[in-house]
Amino acid sequence: MIHLSQVIGRPVRDQNGESIGKVADLIVAVGERYPPVTGLVIATDRRKIFLPWSSVATLDIGGARLNTSQLDITKFRQRQNEILLKDNLLDKQIVDIDGRRVVRVNDVSLDEVEGSLRLVAVDVGAAGLLRRLGIEGPYRTLARGLRRPAGERYIDWEDVDPLESTIEAVKLRVPHAGLAELHPADLATIIDQLTPRDRAGLLASLDDEAVADVIEEMEPESQVDVLEELKPDRAADILEEMSPDDAADLVADLSDTARAEILSLMDKTEAEEVRELLGYPEETAGGIMTTEFIAVPATLTAAQTIDRLRELEPDAETIYYVYVVDDEGRLVGVLSLRDLIVAKPDSPIGEVMIDEPVAVGVLDHQREVANLVARYNLLAVPVVDDEGKLEGIVTVDDTLDSLLPVGWKSHLPKRFPGSAR
Amino acid sequence: MTAPPRGGGPVGPSPLRFGRRARLAAVLAVLGPGIVSGFADNDAGGITTYSLTGARFGYELLWVLLVTQFALFITQEIGARMGLATGQGLAGLIRERFGVRWAAFAAVTMLAANLGTTVSEFAGIAAGLSLFGVPVPIGAAIAAVAVITLMSLGSFSRVQYVFVGIGVIVSVAYVVSAVLAKPDWALAAKGLVPSGAFSGAYMLAVVGTVGTTITPWGQGFIQAYVVDKRLRPEELPAERIDVLIGSLIANIVGAFIMVACAATLWATGHFVIADAGQAARALGPIGGDIAVGIFAIGILAASLLGLGVVPLSSAYTACDTFGWERGVGWRWREAPAFYGLLAFFIGFAALFMLIPGLPLIQVMFSAQVINGLLLPVILVFVMLLAGDKRLMGKLVSGRINLALGWTVTALLVVMSLVLVVTAFSG
Numbered sequence: 001m002i003h004l005s006q007v008i009g010r011p012v013r014d015q016n017g018e019s020i021g022k023v024a025d026l027i028v029a030v031g032e033r034y035p036p037v038t039g040l041v042i043a044t045d046r047r048k049i050f051l052p053w054s055s056v057a058t059l060d061i062g063g064a065r066l067n068t069s070q071l072d073i074t075k076f077r078q079r080q081n082e083i084l085l086k087d088n089l090l091d092k093q094i095v096d097i098d099g100r101r102v103v104r105v106n107d108v109s110l111d112e113v114e115g116s117l118r119l120v121a122v123d124v125g126a127a128g129l130l131r132r133l134g135i136e137g138p139y140r141t142l143a144r145g146l147r148r149p150a151g152e153r154y155i156d157w158e159d160v161d162p163l164e165s166t167i168e169a170v171k172l173r174v175p176h177a178g179l180a181e182l183h184p185a186d187l188a189t190i191i192d193q194l195t196p197r198d199r200a201g202l203l204a205s206l207d208d209e210a211v212a213d214v215i216e217e218m219e220p221e222s223q224v225d226v227l228e229e230l231k232p233d234r235a236a237d238i239l240e241e242m243s244p245d246d247a248a249d250l251v252a253d254l255s256d257t258a259r260a261e262i263l264s265l266m267d268k269t270e271a272e273e274v275r276e277l278l279g280y281p282e283e284t285a286g287g288i289m290t291t292e293f294i295a296v297p298a299t300l301t302a303a304q305t306i307d308r309l310r311e312l313e314p315d316a317e318t319i320y321y322v323y324v325v326d327d328e329g330r331l332v333g334v335l336s337l338r339d340l341i342v343a344k345p346d347s348p349i350g351e352v353m354i355d356e357p358v359a360v361g362v363l364d365h366q367r368e369v370a371n372l373v374a375r376y377n378l379l380a381v382p383v384v385d386d387e388g389k390l391e392g393i394v395t396v397d398d399t400l401d402s403l404l405p406v407g408w409k410s411h412l413p414k415r416f417p418g419s420a421r
Numbered sequence: 422m423t424a425p426p427r428g429g430g431p432v433g434p435s436p437l438r439f440g441r442r443a444r445l446a447a448v449l450a451v452l453g454p455g456i457v458s459g460f461a462d463n464d465a466g467g468i469t470t471y472s473l474t475g476a477r478f479g480y481e482l483l484w485v486l487l488v489t490q491f492a493l494f495i496t497q498e499i500g501a502r503m504g505l506a507t508g509q510g511l512a513g514l515i516r517e518r519f520g521v522r523w524a525a526f527a528a529v530t531m532l533a534a535n536l537g538t539t540v541s542e543f544a545g546i547a548a549g550l551s552l553f554g555v556p557v558p559i560g561a562a563i564a565a566v567a568v569i570t571l572m573s574l575g576s577f578s579r580v581q582y583v584f585v586g587i588g589v590i591v592s593v594a595y596v597v598s599a600v601l602a603k604p605d606w607a608l609a610a611k612g613l614v615p616s617g618a619f620s621g622a623y624m625l626a627v628v629g630t631v632g633t634t635i636t637p638w639g640q641g642f643i644q645a646y647v648v649d650k651r652l653r654p655e656e657l658p659a660e661r662i663d664v665l666i667g668s669l670i671a672n673i674v675g676a677f678i679m680v681a682c683a684a685t686l687w688a689t690g691h692f693v694i695a696d697a698g699q700a701a702r703a704l705g706p707i708g709g710d711i712a713v714g715i716f717a718i719g720i721l722a723a724s725l726l727g728l729g730v731v732p733l734s735s736a737y738t739a740c741d742t743f744g745w746e747r748g749v750g751w752r753w754r755e756a757p758a759f760y761g762l763l764a765f766f767i768g769f770a771a772l773f774m775l776i777p778g779l780p781l782i783q784v785m786f787s788a789q790v791i792n793g794l795l796l797p798v799i800l801v802f803v804m805l806l807a808g809d810k811r812l813m814g815k816l817v818s819g820r821i822n823l824a825l826g827w828t829v830t831a832l833l834v835v836m837s838l839v840l841v842v843t844a845f846s847g
Contacts, residue, residue: 091516104744129743132521195508225651
């Protein structure tokens with residue numbers, strides 16, 4: 001295995017041993033698991049020239065040896081799928097997918113795989129840093145006394161997600177396939193550390209639902225920032241993917257004009273739900289409820305109700321209770337998912353449901369909602385209007401927020417002392 | 422290797438922001454980085470340096486502040502613009518553009534200057550407390566506890582406005598005091614034109630004054646602040662106003678401190694300031710008997726504002742350079758290098774105060790001279806980056822801006838060289 005830093009600046013000799021310049025950069029073609037080296041950039045006295053890898057006989061820490069003395073001095077043009085290891089990768093930031101962190105590339109490791117020299121890993125450890133700084137030797141002498149060798153840390157290229165600012169140089173669309181697999185909470189942490197450009201590139205590669213999940217995991221101020229960086233129609237699409245209560249909380253923090261624009265771009269019914277939620281004061285049940293819930297008439301059987309659930313594919317947070325409503329939409333009963341499953345398939349749910357369920361009014365204070373949820377150990381509580389009509393539900397996670405002291409989450413500046421917003 | 426330009430509105434104009442851009446509101450929303458940076462420039466070292474200079478040279482060096490007004494605006498505007506264009510901190514940009522060795526060199530330079538500044542802020546707190554009869558070692562301990570408390574509170578963004586507020590009061594006190602002291606305005610006007618003998622002490626005062634106004638950390642600070650506030654390229658006009666206000670505050674207040682000292686100390690033949698008590702006499706015309714109190718509170722607030730910024734900024738710079746986790750959002754175990762550096766800065770400065778018989782005023786002044794000497798190194802990197810079209814995109818410095826920036830840098834290099842030469846030639 002050789003490191004990029006060990007070959008950069010080394011002499012390049014032709015077939016006859018004549019020195020013609022120094023190694024300036026190596027070119028790899030990305031796409032394969034381990035990208036093969038496809039060319040060499042040589043710094044000669046006057047300018048940089050490019051050589052295809054087929055003209056290179058050997059490359060090691062002593063330098064490069066060519067198998068030709070004929071130099072084709074065509075100007076180098078970077079092709080679509082090629083990256084220059086020194087120019088585009090070294091010292092840049094990448095995402096370590098496995099470690100879920102944003103790190104800087106200290107060095108690049110190359111090795112012989114399947115008969116060709118390939119980019120196999122990036123070095124992000126202290127050892128690589130010392131090597132680059134040229135103080136690996138002195139440190140080793142020192143470390144022997146201290147018994148603390150410099151930490152070596154490599155990230156297999158397969159686990160590397162090069163960011164837009166790296167790859168943009170070659171106009172390659174980064175698929176970010178590895179990142180899309182991460183848990184939204186991890187992805188949210190990573191996105192928070194990226195530059196606006198990298199953030200935009202990453203968000204562009206994810207589908208609307210994935211972006212919605214990521215945004216829901218972010219701190220409130222970051223949510224607004226990220227949303228504002230998106231094109232309005234994309235932002236509208238993403239808000240449609242979020243549960244209406246989360247979407248409403250987010251939209252509430254936008255400026256009036258931005259809010260109006262984004263709501264006009266959203267799907268009519270979704271926008272209507274969000275508008276309705278925006279009408280309730282923030283600290284009331286209406287302000288924290290979601291309008292996504294499952295309501296069925298009392299006449300359905302347990303089996304029919306389960307079929308209905310399959311059809312609706314409700315979100316995780318709303319599936320635990322099935323609410324039973326009359327013809328006018330008034331709440332008459334509730335069934336837990338457990339009740340539903342253990343009930344005989346053909347029994348009407350009107351018979352197995354709990355009558356007169358616990359409910360809160362839309363204008364009840366969120367503290368009362370939290371108390372109720374705690375007292376009855378509920379996962380969600382239904383919210384009804386003056387006439388007893390079911391308007392929405394408050395899930396347990398949303399009641400927790402009201403119990404935390406105000407501003408608790410936004411207490412810590414994220415990166416720098418001055419982050420006053 | 423033609424690459425499309427990076428930065429410069431990478432995300433495109435975002436219509437969603439338009440709601441915020443009702444003129445005055447837009448400026449107000451952006452205000453902060455330049456102004457806080459401007460107030461932090463008048464930290465303990467700043468007040469001390471302007472005072473020493475005013476007492477020693479009277480109105481003669483006022484011209485330096487005219488030059489720094491111009492230079493500070495140019496450099497801070499470039500820093501802010503780089504933050505807007507790239508969304509990245511200065512250290513990270515240096516690493517990406519010049520490689521790890523140059524980045525390490527820049528980081529070491531920055532850290533050396535910042536270590537001096539941190540020591541200077543500690544000396545400021547010790548000097549301020551000494552006016553209330555607190556011994557220096559206890560003052561240092563109080564300073565260390567105060568800064569750690571500040572950071573663990575985690576809400577420096579809010580606390581900073583308290584210090585800025587005190588800064589405003591003290592600034593006004595100096596302005597009023599300067600006027601009440603009935604300075605020789607004709608002589609002051611004459612001081613706006615460079616004159617005088619190029620003695621070693623003169624050059625030292627020039628470099629110190631420049632070094633306390635335009636600082637390496639201030640360059641990193643404004644860029645990081647702009648990035649952290651997630652300001653966008655289209656907010657550049659508003660940010661320029663912010664930078665202009667900040668630089669005016671720093672220099673006008675500096676000038677009035679100098680005038681106040683010239684009218685009270687220099688005019689009465691007190692050319693040397695040996696301790697904080699003597700520096701406080703410049704506030705005599707307004708404060709009378711409580712001049713010492715005003716001065717003490719002012720220098721304490723100024724030091725704390727500096728301490729809230731400089732050590733964090735230093736740890737941030739080093740970690741950004743080497744790609745380590747940084748920021749107080751991480752836990753101790755997640756970002757050991759970041760917290761280790763913070764601890765080192767605070768520990769070093771606190772221990773430095775324990776040197777018996779430490780001349781606090783001289784320590785503060787020397788730190789500003791060190792800053793002034795190291796500043797050109799950082800500015801060269803800044804200017805090289807500012808002219809890089811690939812990095813800055815549409816916000817790249819134009820020809821005039823580059824010429825001005827390089828002129829400032831060249832002036833500072835010459836100034837530092839002259840100081841070194843005069844120092845060696847005795």
